[in-house]
Amino acid sequence: MIFVKLASYLPFWWVYFWFRMTAYFSFYVLKYRRAVVHHNIKNSFPELSDKARLKIEKRFYLQFMEVFAEMTKSYSFKKKDWEERCKITNPEILTAHLDKKEPVLLISGHVTNWEWPAHSISSQMDYPMEFLYKPLKSKKYESIVHQLRTRHGGVPITKDNALREIVRRKKVPRIIGIVGDQVPSIGTEKVWVEFLNQESAFYSSPERIATAVNYPVYFCDVVRVSKGHYEVTFKPIAAPLYSDDPGIVTKYAEMLEESIRKSPSDYLWSHKRWKYTKEDEKRILG
Numbered sequence: 001m002i003f004v005k006l007a008s009y010l011p012f013w014w015v016y017f018w019f020r021m022t023a024y025f026s027f028y029v030l031k032y033r034r035a036v037v038h039h040n041i042k043n044s045f046p047e048l049s050d051k052a053r054l055k056i057e058k059r060f061y062l063q064f065m066e067v068f069a070e071m072t073k074s075y076s077f078k079k080k081d082w083e084e085r086c087k088i089t090n091p092e093i094l095t096a097h098l099d100k101k102e103p104v105l106l107i108s109g110h111v112t113n114w115e116w117p118a119h120s121i122s123s124q125m126d127y128p129m130e131f132l133y134k135p136l137k138s139k140k141y142e143s144i145v146h147q148l149r150t151r152h153g154g155v156p157i158t159k160d161n162a163l164r165e166i167v168r169r170k171k172v173p174r175i176i177g178i179v180g181d182q183v184p185s186i187g188t189e190k191v192w193v194e195f196l197n198q199e200s201a202f203y204s205s206p207e208r209i210a211t212a213v214n215y216p217v218y219f220c221d222v223v224r225v226s227k228g229h230y231e232v233t234f235k236p237i238a239a240p241l242y243s244d245d246p247g248i249v250t251k252y253a254e255m256l257e258e259s260i261r262k263s264p265s266d267y268l269w270s271h272k273r274w275k276y277t278k279e280d281e282k283r284i285l286g
Contacts, residue, residue: 004072004075004148005075005076007072007073008072008073008074008075008076009076010073012069012073012228015069015072015073016066016069016227016228018069019065019066019068019069019072020062020065020066020069022065023061023062023064023065023066024061026061026065027057027058027061032061032270033270034057036269036270036271036272037057037060037061037269037270038053038057040269040271040273040274041053041056041057041060041264041269043196043197043198043274044196044197044198044264045196045197045264046197055265056264056265056269057265057269059265060265060266060267060269060270063112063265063266064268064270066113066227066228067112067113067114067115070113070115070116070228071113071115071116071148073228074115074116074119074148074151074152075148075151077119077123077152079123079124082116082119082120082123082124082152083124084229085116085120085228085229085230086113086116086117086119086120086229086230086231086232087225087229087230087231087232088120088121088124088125088231088232088233088234089231089232089233090233090234091124091125091234093218093234093236094106094125094127094175094218094234095125095127097173097216098127098173098174098175099173100173101171101173102173102215102216103170103171103172103173103174103175103176103213103215104174104175104176104215104216104217104218105176105178105206105209105210105215105216105217105218106121106175106176106177106178106217106218106219106220106234107177107178107179107180107206107217107218107219107220107237107252108177108178108179108180108219108220108222109179109180109181109256109259109260109267110179110181110267110268110271111222111256111259111260111263111266111267111268112222112223112224112230112263112266113222113224113230114179114222114268115148115149116222116230117177117220117222117230117232118131118149118154118177119149119151119152119153119154120152120232121175121177121232122152122153122154123152123153125175127173127174127175128153128155128174128175129153129154129155129174129175129177130154130155130156130157130174130175130176130177131149131154131155131156131157131176131177131178131179132157132158132159132162132176132177132178132179132205133149133156133157133158133159133179134158134159134182154177157176159205162205162209163205163208163209163212166209166212166213167212167213170213176209176215177220178205178206178209180202180203180205180206180249180252181202181256181273182203182271183201183271183272183273183274183275184201184202184203186276186280186281186284186285187281187285188203189203189204189208190202190203190204191203191204191207191249191250192278193249193250193253195253195256195257196257196260198274199277199278200253200273200274201276201278201281202249202252202253203249204249206248206249206252207246207248207249210238210240210242210246210248211242211246214240214241214242215240216236216238216239216240217236217237217238217239217248217252218234218235218236218237219234219235219236219237219252219255219256220232220233220234221233221234221235221255221259222259223262223263224263224266235255237251237252237255238251
């Protein structure tokens, strides 16, 4: 963690340079998850040529390491840095709810820099930002990431305790962030949707939480304007009162795919997103 603190005060170009070297090393030498990245991109964009998909693969490794460079730099950020580097285009769409003491669910995905928006929202808006997360297996890395994520006011809630904790404080006006595109474990409650040309499982937690506490749900759309500069826009997904089948996860998946298709290399392709199919799960569970 000392290295991260010190590195955060170095010039952006210096931090970018070393992480860029790491990206080249990961792609050409270590071949870090090359097979996973190749498989995911090929299945998601079957209409593209091999050359076009390879271009996405190479650019992904650079973008992936840029996220870590920017996470490192942001340790020493102040409010003015967030306002300059991660601009919120329409904060009023959330404050309209929050000012009436209505909490809001905000769902995002692993697109562009998926870490900065939560930090930026925590710093720029006058309401607390809580986020659901799954602790990492590596305790050392978990400690570093946890400090980075809470540095600017974010409050973590473990996924296992999320619903109980949210219901307990259901009337407290705040923003609850969910990065909702991880693959659920076999046997857990989920929603199956068509996503990037593939049958895909999504956590059902956004729907379960929204319908349990009647919170409005928004999509957090993040666009890279230039290197190290982003714009965050809130887009409505659903609002109460909810029916028995609100379709929140399906709508979220559609909006996430639209965002990914605008800039394919900006998605987290190294994640083993499609580990199993619906038929695989049925066969395993018997």
